[in-house]
Amino acid sequence: GAVVSQHPSRVICKSGTSVKIECRSLDFQATTMFWYRQFPKQSLMLMATSNEGSKATYEQGVEKDKFLINHASLTLSTLTVTSAHPEDSSFYICSVPSGGAIYGYTFGSGTRLTVV
Amino acid sequence: DQQVKQNSPSLSVQEGRISILNCDYTNSMFDYFLWYKKYPAEGPTFLISISSIKDKNEDGRFTVFLNKSAKHLSLHIVPSQPGDSAVYFCAARDAGGTSYGKLTFGQGTILTVHP
Secondary structure: OEEEEEEEEEEEOOOOOOOOOEEEEEOOOOEEEEEEEEEOOOOOEEEEEEEOOOOOEOOOOOOOEEEEEEEEOOOEEEEEEEEHHHHHHHHEEEEEEEEEEHEEEOOOOOEEEEOO | OOEOOOOOOEEEEEOOOEEEEEEEOOOOOOEEEEEEEEOOOOOOEEEEEEEOOEEEEEOOEEEEEEEEEOEEEEEOOOOHHHHEEEEEEEEEEEEEOOOEEEEOOOOEEEEEEEO
């Protein structure tokens, strides 16, 4: 499987500001990456599919103007939470599909976002 | 609509005994099922997967069983160890005609293995 690096691991920001989260595939060229969100004690919810060189595909109910995704290279996808509000506070995780479904998808270590 | 369900929020097991984690699904288009282990504030770690055309896959202490007619799968851990204590997520893949499909996760089951 791939080695995935996600930064920052933790960020606190003020309401109204924007926060950028990076997901890097260190040893695997990823044309596709996935972004998930997890609320406390709940499941991981897929937010969007990041596609290298093209627009991201968002899941129903996810605001594309609020959660901007850029996948400019085969090793980097970014998620920017724009004009953050306290309800955006959550755990955000990226995933790189590598090795096929048999070996599973590799997840980043996640980013804990707290909006105050 | 919860397409993947883990109805047991928690499970407590004695060290050395078997842990059985259950998962149900509703979407017949799922072609692979995966189990992940997760610690707080970390990303999930892949454990084991099974294709929808199989009914069993084994890897060391971990075995996954799939009952396609019942749309049910289970993860068996034997013998259970205290280090297995974590949250376990069941996930299902819908390829949707693409090379890499989307994963749908269950709610997770907190496993606690007591020494």
